């Protein structure tokens with residue numbers, strides 16, 4: 546595909562991540578949003594795209610006309626279909642599907658989208674099989690033209706670049722990760738039944754700090770095979786929307802100082818990782834990171850070392866917007882990658 550052609554995007558699952566991605570795409574001339582599928586009615590899809598309690602009112606006009614969403618007059622075909630095998634995408638000429646439903650977490654379950662006309666699928670979550678996984682700014686240049694890939698999780702997007710830096714300079718022996726994570730749509734507003742295996746999800750997200758099982762250790766481990774079984778993660782859900790504070794405890798192999806670690810993190814955030822990492826010494830709190838575009842913003846004053854080898858680093862992220870930004874970055878990278886698609 547030539548750089549002057551627009552990448553045609555289809556979004557499957559128009560929830561927090563799907564709509565955040567749509568907002569980002571709409572500000573980038575490289576893209577054309579051609580279709581959206583979700584299980585709720587079209588009027589609500591249009592309304593929730595226009596109005597967002599975290600990210601504000603969309604500046605584009607949004608209207609509906611016979612099952613087509615019009616964004617500044619440009620048509621976006623809407624679907625309400627649980628089974629991707631029933632959606633014919635051929636006529637939409639879809640370059641990339643953003644799979645943001647949280648429901649199709651294997652290559653096999655996404656194949657119907659390819660069979661029905663899409664060229665590529667990017668899943669916005671870690672997979673339960675061995676689907677190739679790419680994190681923008683970490684390994685996206687190694688993309689091998691697979692038609693179905695994963696963009697891993699919000700946590701892995703934040704943690705992996707930080708661990709790459711620490712592992713490269715000091716060597717990681719083992720790590721524990723605590724994510725003070727905003728609540729998500731998979732939690733209850735008030736106490737009530739929940740379909741999850743984790744009984745804590747029955748509790749009110751707005752009234753509680755809720756420790757939850759997390760796939761972050763596995764998702765991060767994908768990028769550090771030598772640390773298999775040496776990483777542990779828990780998501781501690783806090784009663785705010787949108788932003789996450791990471792506290793990463795790392796046993797390192799080489800002695801160092803807080804000053805040296807912060808100097809290296811700052812340097813890397815200004816050079817090799819400048820597009821995805823930032824670092825700050827300002828005493829900010831979570832509110833200031835809403836709609837922050839970075840995968841992680843290192844919270845420099847909270848770097849600490851205990852004994853010779855126990856390092857803590859801390860970082861902020863907008864786990865919705867910051868993650869969706871990387872999803873769109875990967876979509877652009879795939880859309881403009883030249884060689885033919887091989888499955």
Ligand SMILES: NC(=O)c1ccc[n+]([C@@H]2O[C@H](COP(=O)([O-])OP(=O)(O)OC[C@H]3O[C@@H](n4cnc5c(N)ncnc54)[C@H](O)[C@@H]3O)[C@@H](O)[C@H]2O)c1
Nearest residue numbers: 558559560561562583627645646647669670699730864865
């Ligand atoms: N929220 C975050 O911070 C975050 C960050 C990174 C990755 N993710 C991942 O992204 C995925 C979506 O998360 P979210 O927070 O946007 O959830 P969400 O609940 O806000 O959105 C999911 C949407 O998918 C729709 N859906 C469900 N089944 C569907 C189907 N069969 N076909 C089409 N649409 C279907 C739902 O109706 C819902 O609107 C999950 O896998 C999640 O783990 C979430």
